[in-house]
Every structure is written in C-alpha cells, then in structure tokens.
Amino acid sequence: MDTFIEQVVSGVMTGSVYGIVALALVMIFQSTRMFNFGQGEIATFTTFIAWSLMLHMPYALGFVLAVVIAFGIGAVLERGVIRLVEDKPAMSGVMVGLGLFIAFNSISASIYGPEPHHFEQPFTGGPIDIGGVTIGRHSAYLFGVAMLLSALFYAFFRYTSVGLALRATAADRTGAELMGVPTGYMLMLGWGLATAVGAVAGMLVAPMIVLTPNMMFFVLLFGFAAAVLGGLDSAPGAVVGGVIVGVTQNLVGVYVDDLVSALHVGSIRDPNQYRDIVAMGLIIVVLALRPRGLFGRAIVERV
Amino acid sequence: MTAGVAAPADTLLRLCDVHASYGAVRALHGVSLDVARGTVVALLGANGAGKSTTLRVISGMLAPAAGTVEYDGERIGGRAPSNLVRQGLVHVPEGRRIFGEFSVEENLRLGAFTQRRADTKRALAEVYEDFPILHERRRQRAATLSGGEQQMLAIGRALLAQPRLLLLDEPSLGLAPLVVREIYDIIRMISGQRGATILLVEQSAEMALEVAHRAYVLEAGRIVVSGTPAELRGNESVRRSYLG
Numbered sequence: 001m002d003t004f005i006e007q008v009v010s011g012v013m014t015g016s017v018y019g020i021v022a023l024a025l026v027m028i029f030q031s032t033r034m035f036n037f038g039q040g041e042i043a044t045f046t047t048f049i050a051w052s053l054m055l056h057m058p059y060a061l062g063f064v065l066a067v068v069i070a071f072g073i074g075a076v077l078e079r080g081v082i083r084l085v086e087d088k089p090a091m092s093g094v095m096v097g098l099g100l101f102i103a104f105n106s107i108s109a110s111i112y113g114p115e116p117h118h119f120e121q122p123f124t125g126g127p128i129d130i131g132g133v134t135i136g137r138h139s140a141y142l143f144g145v146a147m148l149l150s151a152l153f154y155a156f157f158r159y160t161s162v163g164l165a166l167r168a169t170a171a172d173r174t175g176a177e178l179m180g181v182p183t184g185y186m187l188m189l190g191w192g193l194a195t196a197v198g199a200v201a202g203m204l205v206a207p208m209i210v211l212t213p214n215m216m217f218f219v220l221l222f223g224f225a226a227a228v229l230g231g232l233d234s235a236p237g238a239v240v241g242g243v244i245v246g247v248t249q250n251l252v253g254v255y256v257d258d259l260v261s262a263l264h265v266g267s268i269r270d271p272n273q274y275r276d277i278v279a280m281g282l283i284i285v286v287l288a289l290r291p292r293g294l295f296g297r298a299i300v301e302r303v
Numbered sequence: 304m305t306a307g308v309a310a311p312a313d314t315l316l317r318l319c320d321v322h323a324s325y326g327a328v329r330a331l332h333g334v335s336l337d338v339a340r341g342t343v344v345a346l347l348g349a350n351g352a353g354k355s356t357t358l359r360v361i362s363g364m365l366a367p368a369a370g371t372v373e374y375d376g377e378r379i380g381g382r383a384p385s386n387l388v389r390q391g392l393v394h395v396p397e398g399r400r401i402f403g404e405f406s407v408e409e410n411l412r413l414g415a416f417t418q419r420r421a422d423t424k425r426a427l428a429e430v431y432e433d434f435p436i437l438h439e440r441r442r443q444r445a446a447t448l449s450g451g452e453q454q455m456l457a458i459g460r461a462l463l464a465q466p467r468l469l470l471l472d473e474p475s476l477g478l479a480p481l482v483v484r485e486i487y488d489i490i491r492m493i494s495g496q497r498g499a500t501i502l503l504v505e506q507s508a509e510m511a512l513e514v515a516h517r518a519y520v521l522e523a524g525r526i527v528v529s530g531t532p533a534e535l536r537g538n539e540s541v542r543r544s545y546l547g
C-alpha cells in the first residue's frame with residue numbers, strides 16, 4: 001500500500017510537468033486553434049538560455065529573465081513565421097510546427113552541444129515528510145508552480161478582457177476584429193505567453209533529468225496527451241490531464257511487471273517501455289468515450 | 304457627387320465611387336452615398352445586390368478596389384475594423400457573428416472591449432435595462448438563444464462599443480413579425496435616445512422605410528434610386544420590387 005501511495009504522489013509530481021507543457025499547448029490552441037509541435041524544442045532552447053544566464057546571476061533572476069526572453073521569442077515567431085501560414089490549410093500549420101521542432105533542436109545542439117548540462121535546482125535539501133509520504137523538494141516546487149500557473153491562466157481567460165479577447169480571436173477572428181479586438185496583437189500575445197510557459201516547464205524539467213537538446217521530446221508527447229485529455233480549452237483541465245497521465249504511467253510501471261510475471265508470458269527487461277504504451281492506450285480509451293476531453297466545454301446546441 | 308467635393312460638416316459618412324470585389328468576382332461598381340449625422344439611412348436591394356459588401360467596405364472588413372470612404376471627415380479605406388471600432392464605427396454583420404460558445408455576458412463584455420472598465424459597468428447595466436431578456440439569460444451560452452434574442456444580443460453588444468455610426472445588416476432576417484417590431488423599436492430608441500447614426504441594410508423595405516430619414520436602392524452593385532422614404536414609396540419600380 002505504501003508503494004501505491006508513493007507511486008501516486010510521485011506520479012502527481014511528474015504529471016505536473018506534463019500539465020505545464022499542456023498549459024502552453026492550450027494557450028496556443030486558445031488563441032490560434034493550432035498545435036505547435038515545436039513547443040518542446042523551443043522550451044529546451046529557452047532553458048539553455050536560462051542555464052547560460054544562471055552562470056552569471058542568481059536562479060530567480062535568471063528564471064524571470066528567461067521567461068521574458070521566451071515571451072519575446074514567441075511573439076517574434078508568431079509575427080515572422082506563423083503569420084505566413086495563418087490563413088492556409090491546417091496542414092501548413094502542422095508543417096510549420098515540425099519545422100520549428102527541427103530548427104530549435106538544431107539551434108540548441110549547435111550552440112550547446114549534445115552533452116548533458118547540469119541545471120540548478122532552486123530548493124535543495126532533504127525530502128519533506130507529509131504524513132508518512134516523502135516528497136522531494138523539487139517535486140513539491142514543481143507541483144506548486146503547476147497549480148499556481150493553472151489558477152492564473154484560468155482567471156486570465158475567464159475574468160480579464162484580454163483573456164476573453166484572446167479566446168474570441170481563436171473562436172472567430174473576424175468577429176473579434178469587429179468587436180475592436182486587435183487580433184494581430186492577440187496572436188502575438190498568445191504565442192508569447194505560451195512560449196513563456198514552455199520556458200517554465202523546461203526549467204522545471206531540466207533538473208529532474210539532464211539538460212540536453214532532446215530532453216523535452218517525451219515530455220512534449222505526454223504534455224500533448226495531457227492537453228487533449230484535459231479538453232484543449234481548459235487551463236485546469238490541462239494540469240489535471242497531466243496529473244492523470246503521470247499517475248497512470250507510474251502505476252502501470254510498477255504493476256505491469258507483477259502482472260506480466262503472474263501471467264507467465266515471459267520476463268520484462270524494461271517495464272518503462274510498457275508503461276508508456278499502456279498510458280497512451282488509456283488516453284485513447286478516454287477520448288473514445290469523451291471526444292471533447294474531460295474538461296472541454298460540452299456542446300449543447302439548440303436545435 | 305464627385306471625389307473632389309468636400310462633404311458638408313453634418314455628413315458623418317460619405318462613399319465616393321466605391322468599387323469592390325472578391326478575387327475575380329466584382330461586387331460593387333461605383334457606389335456613392337452620404338449618411339448625415341443623427342439620421343437613419345436605409346440601404347435596400349435584392350439578394351446579391353451588394354448591400355453586405357457595402358457595409359464590409361465601410362467597416363474595414365474588405366478593402367475597396369477603388370473610390371474613397373470618408374468617416375467623420377477622414378479617409379478610412381483600408382483601415383482595420385478593430386481600429387475603426389475605436390472611432391465609434393460599429394458593424395453588426397450579416398449572420399450576427401455571436402460567439403456561440405461564450406456566455407451572453409461574455410459576448411457583451413467583448414462588445415465593450417474598446418471601452419474603459421469603469422464606463423463598461425454602467426453601460427452594461429443600461430443594456431440590461433433595454434434588453435431585460437439578456438439579463439435573464441446572461442449566464443447562458445449564447446448559442447442557446449433564440450434568433451430574436453441573438454439579434455438583441457448582437458445589437459446590445461454593439462451598443463457597448465458606444466457607436467457613433469452603427470451599421471446593421473438585415474436585423475430582421477428570419478424573425479417573426481412580432482419580434483421584428485421589437486427590433487425596430489430598439490432601432491428607433493438607439494437613434495432617438497442615444498443619438499447614434501444608423502446605416503440600415505434590409506431586403507424587406509417596409510419596416511426600414513418607416514424608421515429611415517433617407518434611403519438608397521442598390522442593384523447589381525450600383526445605386527439606382529435614392530431619396531426620402533416618401534419619394535421611394537412614390538416610385539413605381541421601387542414599389543413593385545421592394546414593397547408589398
């Protein structure tokens with residue numbers, strides 16, 4: 001039972017990262033109805049920038065500066081690259097995402113090289129003990145940031161006029177323009193915010209693994225799953241989706257091994273390979289039952 | 304009316320020889336019209352005459368291919384709609400473009416996007432006063448409103464932008480006669496109490512001529528008749544094509 005609780009708790013923590021990546025994807029989807037497959041690689045690049053900055057300044061300052069720089073990169077990308085394919089079929093958006101993926105992966109690799117870099121953890125020291133369950137300090141930090149960001153984004157989209165205008169731009173750009181919303185700026189803002197959130201995710205992931213040009217690859221995949229699971233247009237949904245993916249992965253990782261040996265179908269060399277398959281399978285099942293995701297707005301059209 | 308002649312001070316909107324097209328499809332072939340401050344002007348015409356296109360050119364949704372659009376003494380051809388909304392030029396487009404997934408109140412808040420927060424509260428209360436049904440349904444998703452309610456939402460939302468010139472594209476389309484009356488009462492109220500200038504597009508001329516001070520008839524992208532409602536009612540061909 002203890003293993004179970006511990007696995008759930010650690011799943012929640014890993015899942016928080018997926019949740020933050022999912023938030024970034026939701027952010028872009030909310031403002032442009034597009035998926036940015038390059039999101040993870042851009043996040044990695046901004047994490048490298050943070051790493052460089054932190055060689056010369058304290059963590060907090062480097063963190064904030066990296067977020068600001070990431071915002072700028074996102075806004076410039078939208079204006080310079082995304083705008084070219086804005087009114088084109090969805091497939092060109094996908095291609096641009098893949099292009100960004102390759103471009104930023106190469107940029108990171110060419111500047112910083114393939115070798116792992118050590119990324120600082122802001123909170124060091126022993127794990128915290130909460131009612132018999134131990135939680136690493138970094139995990140707790142991660143979880144806190146995920147909660148804070150999802151609450152902020154929820155409030156932003158729901159209660160501020162700029163958040164509302166961003167959603168309107170995504171839903172019907174011409175309609176939003178007729179409401180006086182400068183939709184061009186909104187798209188820039190959406191990309192800037194998403195890239196900033198991506199940078200946060202990268203800086204949180206890096207200390208858990210190591211900082212390399214490819215570190216976000218699987219994180220983005222599971223972040224994507226989390227976003228879809230959460231319903232694409234819901235900030236809290238993104239984080240909850242992330243947590244579900246994280247917990248499922250962990251539990252499957254522990255118990256699939258027992259299960260397979262009980263079934264006598266042979267031994268498993270690496271249960272982690274299975275856990276990802278099973279986790280993704282579960283997501284597909286959820287989506288088959290609820291296509292709008294767990295927290296997406298239901299359609300109740302008047303007929 | 305030629306491009307060189309300055310508009311009189313009481314002219315809020317002036318179109319001079321405006322041409323417009325959608326790619327290879329030409330929709331307007333030299334439309335000229337004047338809208339005086341504080342008046343209601345009706346723009347009539349059959350399906351495909353170019354009424355909506357004219358409004359789209361005025362509000363910046365479509366750049367004119369030739370000709371000039373002057374609003375409040377300034378040339379505005381080619382400016383972005385969002386920019387013109389800030390100048391008080393507000394367009395309630397064909398099909399209303401309600402944000403169906405948003406709540407009624409969110410739609411109204413969007414209408415007030417260009418306004419200061421402090422002013423919006425009062426303006427929202429005013430719109431709720433004028434449209435009690437919108438207040439009743441404020442938390443409901445806008446897509447669940449009836450056609451008439453959606454039209455009220457579209458107009459109420461436009462009022463929150465504090466329009467000086469309001470463009471209305473077929474506000475009575477698809478509504479029951481009783482609801483059409485209600486909408487026209489509202490149009491009268493907007494013109495009377497709020498002092499807004501209105502350019503009103505309609506296919507069914509009857510109601511429009513009742514509220515309008517002046518009217519234009521569009522046919523195949525050209526203005527063919529213009530005058531006061533009395534003059535248009537007296538015109539045999541207008542009567543045959545657009546009235547009863």
Ligand SMILES: Nc1ncnc2c1ncn2[C@@H]1O[C@H](COP(=O)(O)OP(=O)(O)OP(=O)(O)O)[C@@H](O)[C@H]1O
Pocket residue numbers: 325328329330348349350351352353354355356357397506
């Ligand atoms: N998006 C478009 N692409 C191509 N052609 C268009 C487009 N919109 C309108 N047209 C054409 O332009 C002409 C004028 O259309 P417009 O919508 O202005 O007419 P309308 O007077 O508003 O008609 P209705 O009363 O049916 O709304 C028509 O011939 C129409 O087919």
Ligand SMILES: [Mg+2]
Pocket residue numbers: 354355356397472
């Ligand atoms: Mg029309």
